[in-house]
Amino acid sequence: MTALTIALQVVLVGASLLLIPLVLLHKGKGGGLSDMFGGGITSSAGSSGVAERNLNRITIGVSLVWAIVIVLLGLVERVS
16 A cells, blocks of 8 residues: 555545534435424525535535545556
């Protein structure tokens, strides 16, 4: 294993562990499992605050890093 492979795997594990709580922090949009457990009771269905927009941006950024690292790991393993 090269240092690049190990570094990419560490970044992948970190991004994966970070994505789990980021996705779970999003509020439900209704009509799914969130309604079954009482998530549809909130009255602010359409409004999205600053915190929600920032959470969306962070989630998208981490997911892009996750996808890029997977592609890079595939390329590194293919070359080796």
